[in-house]
Amino acid sequence: MRQIDTLIHARWVAPISGGSRLLENHAVAIHHGMIEAVLPSEEACTRFDASEVIDRDTHLLIPGLINTHTHAAMNLMRGIADDLPLMPWLTEYIWPVESEFMSPEFVADGTDLAMAEMLRGGTTCFNDMYFFADVVAERVEAAGMRATVGMIVIDFPTVWAANADEYLEKGLALRDAWRGHDRISTVFAPHAPYTVSDAPLKKIRTYADEMDLRVHMHVHETAFEVADAQEKHGQRPLARLDDLGLLTPNFLAVHMTRLTDDEITLCARNGVHVLHSPESNLKLASGLCPVQRLIDAGINVALGTDGAASNNDLDMIGEMRTAAFIGKVAADDAGAVSADTVLRMATLGGAEALGIADTTGSIEPGKMADLCAIDLDALETQPVFDPIAALVYNVIREQVSDTWVAGQRLLADRQLTTIDEADIKARAIAWQHKLAAHSKDAS
Numbered sequence: 001m002r003q004i005d006t007l008i009h010a011r012w013v014a015p016i017s018g019g020s021r022l023l024e025n026h027a028v029a030i031h032h033g034m035i036e037a038v039l040p041s042e043e044a045c046t047r048f049d050a051s052e053v054i055d056r057d058t059h060l061l062i063p064g065l066i067n068t069h070t071h072a073a074m075n076l077m078r079g080i081a082d083d084l085p086l087m088p089w090l091t092e093y094i095w096p097v098e099s100e101f102m103s104p105e106f107v108a109d110g111t112d113l114a115m116a117e118m119l120r121g122g123t124t125c126f127n128d129m130y131f132f133a134d135v136v137a138e139r140v141e142a143a144g145m146r147a148t149v150g151m152i153v154i155d156f157p158t159v160w161a162a163n164a165d166e167y168l169e170k171g172l173a174l175r176d177a178w179r180g181h182d183r184i185s186t187v188f189a190p191h192a193p194y195t196v197s198d199a200p201l202k203k204i205r206t207y208a209d210e211m212d213l214r215v216h217m218h219v220h221e222t223a224f225e226v227a228d229a230q231e232k233h234g235q236r237p238l239a240r241l242d243d244l245g246l247l248t249p250n251f252l253a254v255h256m257t258r259l260t261d262d263e264i265t266l267c268a269r270n271g272v273h274v275l276h277s278p279e280s281n282l283k284l285a286s287g288l289c290p291v292q293r294l295i296d297a298g299i300n301v302a303l304g305t306d307g308a309a310s311n312n313d314l315d316m317i318g319e320m321r322t323a324a325f326i327g328k329v330a331a332d333d334a335g336a337v338s339a340d341t342v343l344r345m346a347t348l349g350g351a352e353a354l355g356i357a358d359t360t361g362s363i364e365p366g367k368m369a370d371l372c373a374i375d376l377d378a379l380e381t382q383p384v385f386d387p388i389a390a391l392v393y394n395v396i397r398e399q400v401s402d403t404w405v406a407g408q409r410l411l412a413d414r415q416l417t418t419i420d421e422a423d424i425k426a427r428a429i430a431w432q433h434k435l436a437a438h439s440k441d442a443s
């Protein structure tokens with residue numbers, strides 16, 4: 001018998017890749033953080049002697065969910081300014097609060113709160129875009145999560161950097177500091193076409209090509225953005241980004257509403273990935289992303305929540321349901337954006353977008369054990385004809401029992417193992433008192 005670290009027996013396993021849609025009564029064998037085998041439970045008992053055996057006999061085991069677009073620390077601004085469209089939300093509330101309160105402490109506490117929420121909802125990896133990315137990386141390291149951390153650029157001075165060159169310098173220093181880390185990597189993160197000028201975008205394009213790094217950017221979020229770009233640059237944002245050479249397989253375009261057929265063809269031809277954030281798009285009334293049309297054109301569409309100030313949660317299970325529902329309406333077709341499609345978007349599609357699909361995103365030997373167990377035993381989930389459909393159309397995130405990253409159980413029977421829940425809750429409430437005067441309700 002082979003000695004291994006962990007054997008997880010599950011009622012169902014959805015591996016996402018490898019040919020089987022759903023396996024019943026299977027086990028996942030884990031050693032040194034890596035998946036060693038996925039095999040029938042009975043056979044696993046004869047082949048492996050595990051130090052830890054975990055039975056999940058009413059559960060569905062899926063790859064850990066990958067939140068491909070968020071601003072984790074914005075969890076501290078959850079509910080500060082609701083019921084507003086993007087630009088007034090940003091310019092009258094969010095940016096003023098950020099300019100007054102942004103600090104390493106804010107980012108540390110906000111990121112911890114976000115990671116606690118994400119792990120409790122089955123998310124194992126997130127792609128972040130925020131200030132003090134050095135602090136984000138340190139908190140991710142401490143919590144044991146996986147993340148791609150944004151080397152942000154925005155063309156106005158903040159407490160993080162004075163100008164685009166300094167943002168880039170700090171980003172590249174961050175990349176050097178975390179290069180080769182097994183769970184943390186860096187991506188360029190220019191904020192949006194309307195906040196970053198041509199010169200820094202050209203530099204980012206050159207660096208991204210040279211270093212083969214992803215470029216994560218809000219694009220075509222609203223009709224206003226598109227109209228404003230036409231007025232200021234004489235062309236729509238995607239056309240400008242294309243002229244700047246940014247539309248490549250390294251480009252991650254967040255939001256992507258108001259797309260023409262030609263723009264979809266352009267993105268497909270250039271291998272652009274789309275990071276779909278349906279709840280933020282709905283709440284800010286930004287617009288619809290034509291997900292099924294993008295998929296039909298051959299574009300990889302992944303899923304993200306955006307920040308908690310525009311969502312107002314980091315619930316990837318809820319986001320899957322919303323993506324499926326709104327995707328059907330956008331396509332005028334109940335068969336569009338199926339449960340299987342959104343589960344793939346939230347797992348392997350996310351890993352492909354972030355360039356980490358050799359490490360995570362599916363349950364197969366050789367990948368890291370980034371996993372999520374969901375208990376389907378709840379009365380409200382019965383009867384379970386199809387566990388994947390139940391997950392997308394019925395389950396709530398409180399049914400997530402366990403979350404593993406690289407084989408480490410970061411949520412065990414709904415208890416976080418690396419983040420102190422009571423402490424982070426108290427810190428969030430302390431920030432609420434500091435920020436209270438800036439909330440929309442107070443004005």
Ligand SMILES: CSC[C@H]1O[C@@H](n2cnc3c(O)ncnc32)[C@H](O)[C@@H]1O
Pocket residue numbers: 071086090094095098129130131152153154191192218221280306307310
């Ligand atoms: C440069 S750090 C990130 C920057 O983005 C702001 N932000 C958060 N959500 C959105 C969104 O949906 N669209 C555009 N900008 C957003 C955040 O407040 C930071 O300032």
Ligand SMILES: [Zn+2]
Pocket residue numbers: 069070071218254306307
């Ligand atoms: Zn965003």
